[in-house]
Amino acid sequence: MKNEMNWQCAENGGFPMRLAEKGLDFKGRTAFFFYFSGLVAVLSMIWVIILSVKLLQFSRVDPNLPSYYTTVAMLCIGISAASLYSFYKLFATRSAYRKNIEIADGTVSFSEVTSKGTREWKEKLRKFEGLTLRHYDFRGVSSWYIALMHADKERCFPVFTPDYDSRLAPETEKRELLARYGSMFNLITTYEKPEESKKE
Secondary structure (H helix, E strand, O other): OOEOOOOEOOOOOOOOEEEEEEOOOOOHHHHHHHHHHHHHHHHHHHHHHHHHHHHHHHHHHOOOOOOHHHHHHHHHHHHHHHHHHHHHHHHHHHHHOEEEEEEEOOEEEEEEEEOOEEEEEEEEHHHOOEEEEEEEEEOOEEEEEEEEEOOOHHHOEEEEOEOHHHOOOOHHHHHHHHHHHHHHHOOOEEEOOHHHHHOO
16 A cells, blocks of 8 residues: 655665655646646736726726726725735745654654744654554545554644555555554554544
């Protein structure tokens, strides 16, 4: 099974493990589609604002234009400006996002940078409670993941998420994978069945 999380591991697949994530880490067709769609959306909103301003100017010069044109133009300017601001905030938030996790020498180092600030911590691997395999449903799609669990929920994080083709892997394969991670991390493992995971 392929791990969707892009961990950089030692040659034997073990420690040290490093994960570096960026908010706008798109590649290939995904990057082209994202930036092209974003550019089209921004240009469209700017064009609507320009046309609405022109309409306001015409409404002052030409008294024959219906009075509701002014209201429509103001509404279009307001909606487009609000959309542009929301798009800018989303882009700024995602571009500022960084996450770095390193598991080496029995220690977990975590760093996360967002638009709100930086969160960093270090913890001995032996202080984690264990590894748990959990199931979940997202937008009608069933999947699962393996997470490193800690008493402090803010220090829990996934170490394995399957690719789309592996999301319906049989339980035996998932249990074997969980056992391998448990042996590698030297921690106890817990397998939550789908009905147990959905209760949370």
